[in-house]
Amino acid sequence: MQSLLANFSILLFMHLCIQSLYYLTFQKRWPNHVAAVSHILIVAIGIICLYMLPVSLDGYLFDLRTIPMVILVLYHGYQFGIPVLIIIILARFAFPGEFIYLELFFTLLIPTFVTMLVRRKLVQNLTYLKVFFYFIGIWFISDAIVGHIISEDITVYSYLMRFISFQLSALIMYFFIQTSTKNLEMSEQLRFYAEHDSLTGLLNLRSFLRKARDHESHLLKVVAMLDLDFFKQINDTYGHLNGDRVLADFAAFLSEQDDWLVGRYGGEEFIVMLEAATKEEAYNRMKTLQRSLSKQQFITEMGEEIQNVSVSIGLAELDQQKPLMTSVERADKCLYKAKKNGRNQVCF
Incomplete structure (x- = not known):
């Protein structure tokens, strides 16, 4: 349970860092290109931290790396996804493990490229229900397959716990992202109306x-x-x-x-x-x-x-x-x- 909470904490800390980053960009303290590079580095470092604190269930180690990777591609496309993917794949080889190629293929490469393919249709009118069903599909093509290949003796309880933690983390992340996005949009509107005439749209x-x-x-x-x-x-x-x-x-x-x-x-x-x-x-x-x-x-x-x-x-x-x-x-x-x-x- 402690390792699972550590994974949650890393995901939320990543979100807080990214939220603070875009708040600084909104205030025009940082240029957009600096914000983009910083965003990529925050996600990459966060996923590397997830490598270091895996969740252990029935002797099988797993983490929630797929979630931030998929969400990043979902919101920002391949321009952000590819650099992060390269960084975390290279970093993964610094950690010991028997099934490195297998887990990279199923937990990162497949979910990332699937999301790139369906992103344009998926982001239109994105809802909690869409996110829930999409991450069910992502879980089945990533963690579920890896768990079955690596450990044939894994219990139903372990599968259920992994599924629940995966879905709960994805929905929580989506909730915080949506809330932050709406707050930024509202702040942008308030700033616009504070600086512009409401009838003509010109500067006041x-x-x-x-x-x-x-x-x-x-x-x-x-x-x-x-x-x-x-x-x-x-x-x-x-x-x-x-x-x-x-x-x-x-x-x-x-x-x-x-x-x-x-x-x-x-x-x-x-x-x-x-x-x-x-x-x-x-x-x-x-x-x-x-x-x-x-x-x-x-x-x-x-x-x-x-x-x-x-x-x-x-x-x-x-x-x-x-x-x-x-x-x-x-x-x-x-x-x-x-x-x-x-x-x-x-x-x-």
């Missing part, structure tokens, strides 16, 4: 200012404030739902026009940071944006076209020696001038 002002401050460039940086003209009339004529639709469509249009940093300032106002060689280039790019907008179609939910959607734009050069909001305020004043000059204007 706080995130925009942070990214703008962190961005380094040798070119001239220009802050642009954009305001949709006569937006209140759009709301009054077509309704607020269609007004929101215009905002979302304009945000998508704005993001597609150029390689610049875009955010929503608030209401019908948007903020852009662009790089240009000169002020004239920045001005011309904004005029090009306005001409493209005049050709853009905005459609209501009922299929009616909203005519004459235009935007006023205020520009200000980013002063690196002063707070970013100082340049934003200057761009906002230029925006006010553009609207005062008849709207659909660009003012620097």
